[in-house]
Amino acid sequence: MVAKETATAPIDAAAEQGGESPEANPLAIVRSEDPPPPPPPPPRQISAESTRKEEVESKITAWEAEEVARITNRFQRQKAIIDGWEGEQVDSANAWLKKIERKLEEKRAKALEKMQNEVAVARQKADERKAEAEAKREEKLGKVMDIARVMKVFGRDPSKRSFFKP
Numbered sequence: 001m002v003a004k005e006t007a008t009a010p011i012d013a014a015a016e017q018g019g020e021s022p023e024a025n026p027l028a029i030v031r032s033e034d035p036p037p038p039p040p041p042p043p044r045q046i047s048a049e050s051t052r053k054e055e056v057e058s059k060i061t062a063w064e065a066e067e068v069a070r071i072t073n074r075f076q077r078q079k080a081i082i083d084g085w086e087g088e089q090v091d092s093a094n095a096w097l098k099k100i101e102r103k104l105e106e107k108r109a110k111a112l113e114k115m116q117n118e119v120a121v122a123r124q125k126a127d128e129r130k131a132e133a134e135a136k137r138e139e140k141l142g143k144v145m146d147i148a149r150v151m152k153v154f155g156r157d158p159s160k161r162s163f164f165k166p
Contacts, residue, residue, distance in 0.1 A: 151158060 147158075
C-alpha cells in the first residue's frame with residue numbers, strides 16, 4: 001500500500017499544479033485499478049435429495065472405473081496370450097524355414113559334388129580317348145613310315161590301289 005501512495009504522489013501533484021495530466025504523459029505512473037474480487041458463492045442448500053443424487057453419481061463413477069479396469073485387465077491378458085501364440089508361430093515358421101534351407105543346402109552340396117564328379121569322369125574319359133587317338137595316330141604314322149621305307153627300298157611309287165594301304 002505504501003508503494004502505491006508514493007507512486008501516485010507525483011501524479012496528484014502534477015494535476016494540482018495544472019501541469020500535464022497522466023493521460024498526456026506516457027511516462028507517468030498510473031494507479032492500478034484491479035477489479036474487486038468476485039463475491040464468494042452463496043452457501044449451497046444441502047438437501048436429502050441432492051445428497052442421494054451425489055451418492056448415486058459417485059457409485060456410478062466407481063462402478064464405471066471398476067468395469068473399465070476389469071475390461072482393460074482382461075484385454076491385457078488376452079493380448080499377452082495372443083503375443084505368446086504369435087511368438088510361437090513365428091519361431092515355428094523360422095525353424096521350419098531353417099530346416100528347409102539346411103536340406104536345400106545339403107541337396108545343393110550333393111548336386112555340386114555329383115556334377116564335379118561327372119566333370120572329372122568326362123575329363124578322364126576325354127583324356128583316355130585323346131590318348132587312344134594319339135596312339136592310333138602314332139601307329140598309323142609308323143605304318144606309313146614303314147611303307148614309305150619299303151617303297152624307297154624297292155623303288156616303287158605309291159599308287160591308289162596299293163596293297164600297302166594303311
